[in-house]
């Protein structure tokens with residue numbers, strides 16, 4: 001029927017409104033949906049055709065069975081001639097068996113086609129989502145994106161796959177049942193057809209109201225899911241702030257909204273179904289009355305009338321089903337719009353046609369006059385930034401929040417391309433490299449340690465799929481994680497829980513380090529690797545971190561220079577639009593006095609000398625003192641090779657800071673127009 005509560009809930013979910021309803025997809029034509037998704041039925045069309053043919057065969061069997069029923073009524077029941085019974089009875093049995101088998105086969109073929117369509121389409125949309133810049137997902141509500149991947153994809157299937165099969169078979173059934181009725185009595189059949197518009201009028205009167213109610217239900221469902229998702233994923237925060245009651249009330253409020261929306265659907269369903277039944281009953285009474293008159297006049301047999309009524313009993317639901325399908329189709333099309341929106345989204349960057357796959361690089365990174373503004377933002381995130389990182393060298397990137405430190409990582413990984421300037425890997429513009437090969441050269445340790453809900457082993461091996469247990473253990477040993485993993489109940493097979501929450505922050509971080517060690521790329525980016533760790537834990541993480549950095553070109557993004565390796569160069573970013581400056585100095589080799597002429601624009605944050613490990617006080621973790629990686633030009637603090645390196649203050653005209661015989665460009669934005677690497 002038009003809307004059973006569960007059915008209608010599913011139906012309304014497909015509308016996929018945002019909580020506020022602002023994201024309601026614009027209406028989309030069915031044709032556009034077919035144009036977009038019909039190619040996805042390739043390879044499955046035979047299944048759908050089989051579904052249609054089997055369903056049609058089953059309907060034909062029903063038509064024949066009803067005919068036999070009429071025959072038995074007239075030739076056996078009315079005449080009381082039992083011998084005439086057996087032949088038709090066996091045929092009827094055979095027809096029922098064929099109808100059973102064919103309707104099973106039809107339903108199975110259609111379901112198989114539908115499920116395979118769903119699988120393939122979901123894979124396609126997800127694969128496409130994975131090509132988009134992570135910002136695409138981050139800017140959207142997770143619940144909304146998930147609804148697109150599940151309910152909306154399902155809605156498309158119900159339109160393009162099984163929905164189409166249903167339309168064709170329902171139309172065929174209408175033709176068969178109406179044809180059979182015409183065959184018995186064309187004038188009676190015409191009268192019947194004249195009554196059919198009554199169904200359509202009622203369907204139309206309800207459709208608009210039902211659509212609105214479904215949209216409201218969809219919105220409140222989305223709101224409720226969002227509250228659940230946020231409340232559960234932020235459970236530690238909720239409990240720590242004693243907000244359990246408030247969160248429960250929030251859910252209850254949204255639950256009420258959902259209840260009301262469902263009740264208005266139930267109210268409509270409650271009215272619609274009896275209205276349709278009344279019309280059906282009126283039709284049947286009219287037909288029976290007319291039929292009785294015809295029987296009395298000897299122009300119709302009892303069997304004929306009963307068969308006629310049986311055809312009608314099948315015809316009306318089929319007609320109703322068509323009205324229902326029209327509603328389903330239009331709502332499914334609205335859902336498909338949201339999937340099309342995802343598929344139409346283009347990645348911020350794409351491989352050039354002549355992009356080359358780079359092998360394992362030496363790991364020389366250079367930013368040359370890089371400027372970048374996020375799409376839709378007026379203010380640049382970076383302006384005219386230049387620096388280099390040599391193979392095996394550690395460069396510390398620091399600066400106030402929002403200065404663009406993490407943006408450097410996004411440009412290095414080519415999530416975006418710079419608006420001006422270039423990013424180079426081993427002297428090659430990264431725009432000329434395939435993204436895959438570029439990213440195979442770079443490992444990022446994110447600010448928030450990202451783990452999956454698998455086992456410890458899965459999470460470490462994520463860095464190199466197919467790694468053997470021995471390799472995983474070796475990486476774990478290097479990351480200082482092996483001893484604690486051994487203590488876990490299932491060792492390396494112990495589940496780490498949702499986002500690794502069954503582990504401590506330090507343990508998570510060391511697992512991430514093991515993952516990065518196993519991945520073993522020449523370039524490493526550590527984005528605030530000590531975030532959330534206390535001093536003691538950070539101290540434990542330092543040693544494995546050093547092993548990880550050894551021999552790799554490393555960009556260490558940190559606010560806290562206590563964790564900066566001694567002797568590492570420091571790149572200090574200041575946010576645009578304040579005059580952007582980048583200063584070069586050496587950890588442990590600077591002082592205010594060593595930076596003559598430095599002025600600190602905008603309150604002096606840029607001029608603030610970062611604290612070195614030695615200046616961090618007794619509670620500081622051990623500063624970087626590790627041996628320089630093989631072949632690396634990095635020298636520990638105070639080494640003669642670096643002694644001459646100084647901060648290049650803004651406006652001094654000192655554009656190039658020389659270090660160890662190498663030249664590195666540190667540009668100052670517009671104040672240093674001539675800067676070049």
Ligand SMILES: Nc1ncnc2c1ncn2[C@@H]1O[C@H](COP(=O)(O)OP(=O)(O)OP(=O)(O)O)[C@@H](O)[C@H]1O
Nearest residue numbers: 135374375377381400401402403404405406407408
């Ligand atoms: N996806 C984005 N879309 C639009 N603007 C963004 C996006 N990501 C960052 N920004 C903006 O770009 C600027 C630089 O951000 P970025 O994350 O690089 O700063 P950051 O120095 O790493 O800050 P923090 O130290 O707080 O992590 C900020 O003003 C920020 O609001």
